[in-house]
Amino acid sequence: MSTAAHDPEAPAAPADPVLSVRDLRAWYGTPRGPVRAVDGVSFDLRPGETLGVVGESGCGKSSLGRAILGLLPPGSATDGAVDFRGTDLLGLSPRELRALRGPDLGLIFQEPMTRLNPLMRISEHFEEALRTHEPKLSAAEVRERSLEALRGMGIPPSRYHNHPHEFSGGMRQRIMIALALVLRPAFVVADEPTTALDVLVEAQIIQILADLRRGFDTALVLITHNLGIVAEACDRVAVMYAGRIVEQGEAREVFASPRHPYTRELLRSTISLTTTGLHSIPGAPPDLVRPPAGCRFHPRCPDAMRVCAAVEPPDVRLASGVRSACWQQAVRVPGALPAEYQENGREPLAAEEIRVADEA
Numbered sequence: 001m002s003t004a005a006h007d008p009e010a011p012a013a014p015a016d017p018v019l020s021v022r023d024l025r026a027w028y029g030t031p032r033g034p035v036r037a038v039d040g041v042s043f044d045l046r047p048g049e050t051l052g053v054v055g056e057s058g059c060g061k062s063s064l065g066r067a068i069l070g071l072l073p074p075g076s077a078t079d080g081a082v083d084f085r086g087t088d089l090l091g092l093s094p095r096e097l098r099a100l101r102g103p104d105l106g107l108i109f110q111e112p113m114t115r116l117n118p119l120m121r122i123s124e125h126f127e128e129a130l131r132t133h134e135p136k137l138s139a140a141e142v143r144e145r146s147l148e149a150l151r152g153m154g155i156p157p158s159r160y161h162n163h164p165h166e167f168s169g170g171m172r173q174r175i176m177i178a179l180a181l182v183l184r185p186a187f188v189v190a191d192e193p194t195t196a197l198d199v200l201v202e203a204q205i206i207q208i209l210a211d212l213r214r215g216f217d218t219a220l221v222l223i224t225h226n227l228g229i230v231a232e233a234c235d236r237v238a239v240m241y242a243g244r245i246v247e248q249g250e251a252r253e254v255f256a257s258p259r260h261p262y263t264r265e266l267l268r269s270t271i272s273l274t275t276t277g278l279h280s281i282p283g284a285p286p287d288l289v290r291p292p293a294g295c296r297f298h299p300r301c302p303d304a305m306r307v308c309a310a311v312e313p314p315d316v317r318l319a320s321g322v323r324s325a326c327w328q329q330a331v332r333v334p335g336a337l338p339a340e341y342q343e344n345g346r347e348p349l350a351a352e353e354i355r356v357a358d359e360a
């Protein structure tokens with residue numbers, strides 16, 4: 001560990017994390033065996049921070065968001081620790097968790113109709129949420145807070161007394177977001193909040209999330225396929241592959257010089273979409289019932305070495321503060337490379353060895 005000399009000009013020490021996730025695992029029981037959708041994930045989130053979680057489809061992003069909030073379906077299980085302001089969320093009963101959702105833990109998921117009651121006016125939804133969690137607010141304050149949240153999402157006050165069916169799908173989604181944010185939760189998970197929305201609305205949501213974070217120190221985990229949003233709106237990024245975080249750090253740093261080959265490939269596939277041709281990463285993420293040995297990305301990795309097919313790479317903290325789980329970095333850490341790979345562990349992995357490793 002490095003120790004920095006005291007610098008009087010240095011910014012104040014960062015606040016304690018609002019959320020600390022340690023070695024989180026989540027799996028779904030299936031007839032083929034457990035699907036290990038989240039497999040040893042750790043990160044911290046400080047008040048006001050936004051962490052973007054990116055990765056291809058099926059890498060475990062949504063499972064991570066749901067596992068943190070205790071929202072996995074029946075038949076699934078979790079292990080590890082999710083510390084939210086000193087309470088381990090994984091140890092809470094469903095009832096205790098429900099009490100925290102809303103005022104402390106917010107969630108924004110894709111399905112907009114799931115929580116809007118078609119029989120209730122929009123105003124009644126807001127009144128119910130605020131009266132339940134902030135009973136001291138006056139009727140005027142409830143109205144003011146609600147209209148402010150709705151206005152932020154581009155819904156004019158004239159629509160306050162309408163019913164859900166009088167809005168388009170996109171508007172309903174924005175109302176749902178306003179409803180989650182009106183309670184000013186300390187921590188929010190937003191899972192692809194923008195898929196059903198157009199680009200203008202997307203920009204608006206990014207703005208709201210930024211305001212929220214500035215105004216109320218809300219910490220946010222933003223799960224998305226859109227690396228552009230992460231580059232624009234997130235402080236930090238976690239790149240997930242096959243149930244693990246393979247690289248995490250300051251978004252600016254990770255995007256400027258990605259260290260993990262998976263991050264590099266993911267960035268290339270996004271950038272080329274908006275410029276010239278279509279680049280996609282050859283192959284597909286692995287079956288999470290039987291993931292490959294060693295580094296899970298090795299069968300698709302252009303830089304794979306022999307050690308990658310056999311031994312899981314340790315998480316290496318680089319000088320920039322970025323953490324990367326890749327043998328290309330780990331071989332430089334004294335003692336990291338096992339003795340039996342000292343001699344030939346760095347040799348490039350031949351195609352036939354990848355097949356053998358896959359079948360193992």
Ligand SMILES: Nc1ncnc2c1ncn2[C@@H]1O[C@H](COP(=O)(O)OP(=O)(O)OP(=O)(O)O)[C@@H](O)[C@H]1O
Nearest residue numbers: 028035037056057058059060061062063064073288
């Ligand atoms: N209810 C379930 N039962 C069994 N397997 C599941 C269940 N939900 C998800 N999975 C599996 O868990 C793995 C991770 O899925 P998850 O939805 O978390 O990934 P994701 O990265 O969020 O994907 P996307 O970007 O498509 O939403 C996948 O292999 C998926 O098939």
